[in-house]
Amino acid sequence: MSFLKPKDIIEEGDTVILYLSVNSMHAIEATPTIVNKKGETIEYIFQTSYGALKVRNLIGVAYGSRVELSKGWAYVLQPNPELWTQTLPHRTQIIYTPDISMILFQLEVRPGSLIVESGTGSGSLSHYFLRAIKPSGHLHTFDFHEARVQQARDEFQRHGLGTCVSVYHRDVCQLGFGNELEGKADAVFLDLPAPHLCVPFAAKTLKERGGRFCSFSPCIEQSQRCCIALQENGFTEIRSLEILQMEHIVKTKTIPVLDLEFLKHKVADENNADTSTDKAGNLKTPKELKKLLTSSVPPTIPGHTGYLTFATLPPAFVR
Numbered sequence: 001m002s003f004l005k006p007k008d009i010i011e012e013g014d015t016v017i018l019y020l021s022v023n024s025m026h027a028i029e030a031t032p033t034i035v036n037k038k039g040e041t042i043e044y045i046f047q048t049s050y051g052a053l054k055v056r057n058l059i060g061v062a063y064g065s066r067v068e069l070s071k072g073w074a075y076v077l078q079p080n081p082e083l084w085t086q087t088l089p090h091r092t093q094i095i096y097t098p099d100i101s102m103i104l105f106q107l108e109v110r111p112g113s114l115i116v117e118s119g120t121g122s123g124s125l126s127h128y129f130l131r132a133i134k135p136s137g138h139l140h141t142f143d144f145h146e147a148r149v150q151q152a153r154d155e156f157q158r159h160g161l162g163t164c165v166s167v168y169h170r171d172v173c174q175l176g177f178g179n180e181l182e183g184k185a186d187a188v189f190l191d192l193p194a195p196h197l198c199v200p201f202a203a204k205t206l207k208e209r210g211g212r213f214c215s216f217s218p219c220i221e222q223s224q225r226c227c228i229a230l231q232e233n234g235f236t237e238i239r240s241l242e243i244l245q246m247e248h249i250v251k252t253k254t255i256p257v258l259d260l261e262f263l264k265h266k267v268a269d270e271n272n273a274d275t276s277t278d279k280a281g282n283l284k285t286p287k288e289l290k291k292l293l294t295s296s297v298p299p300t301i302p303g304h305t306g307y308l309t310f311a312t313l314p315p316a317f318v319r
């Protein structure tokens with residue numbers, strides 16, 4: 001139940017983040033025993049790069065505590081969507097925090113929102129939707145992969161989020177989101193290989209008074225087809241963008257000090273005879289150089305994840 005609200009103490013069944021370092025974290029369930037591959041119930045011992053942890057010892061411990069491992073120590077943290085995205089079991093490709101922050105902002109997700117999502121995948125994005133819309137909102141999430149649907153349902157239940165989410169097993173490109181949701185959604189989000197096929201269903205599902213749409217696609221061709229479908233289905237404000245994280249290069253560099261006297265003479269020289277070069281023809285430069293701490297952008301920016309296509313469905317009376 002660890003995602004529902006802040007907690008002080010780890011209870012049996014909680015999902016706990018075992019934090020070894022910023023690059024090494026594990027999500028574990030606080031349960032004294034597990035069933036091994038042979039079907040036997042055994043003591044739950046979790047192995048890490050700093051040795052073993054007897055998981056039963058976590059129950060009753062305060063979140064944020066330092067716990068002993070056989071060859072070191074770790075912190076036990078209450079999970080949130082950001083930590084969950086970094087530690088969740090990958091059943092599919094997932095969407096990460098930088099893209100998700102833009103999705104939540106652009107879709108205007110807030111407490112009480114009714115959100116429709118497909119595919120559910122590994123539930124990475126779903127956890128952010130749920131944090132933003134609870135306690136009064138609802139997430140309807142669809143996937144056509146039956147096993148993933150069941151795994152996601154169980155996971156939301158274990159995380160204490162079961163009442164805020166409905167998980168459906170359906171091919172949304174063939175069947176849409178169903179009559180029950182027609183005209184109800186504040187926002188529709190798609191992470192599908194062929195989102196354009198689902199756009200007409202998204203239009204039907206958004207509220208009469210309008211709503212926001214987003215589709216995430218790794219390839220520009222998917223976004224292009226999606227944009228055409230959005231236009232054909234009455235959407236406006238269609239915009240595709242890409243989130244690229246850029247780490248600035250901070251370096252000490254030797255650079256010439258801006259010499260206004262020098263510039264004044266240089267301009268005067270250029271207006272009269274050309275004396276901006278010396279006798280050997282070299283450009284005269286200011287004499288003073290200074291070492292300064294500088295910041296510049298990298299020549300290339302790696303890290304393409306996907307294109308985010310946003311659109312608005314205007315209220316019914318202006319469509």
Ligand SMILES: C[S@@+](CC[C@H](N)C(=O)[O-])C[C@H]1O[C@@H](n2cnc3c(N)ncnc32)[C@H](O)[C@@H]1O
Pocket residue numbers: 092093094095118119120121122123124125126142143144145148170171172173174191192193
């Ligand atoms: C990339 S995953 C979604 C990942 C998810 N956004 C996350 O952050 O964890 C795409 C999912 O869409 C599902 N899917 C693909 N086509 C579908 C369709 N036509 N109807 C329903 N689900 C579909 C796949 O089964 C897969 O689980």
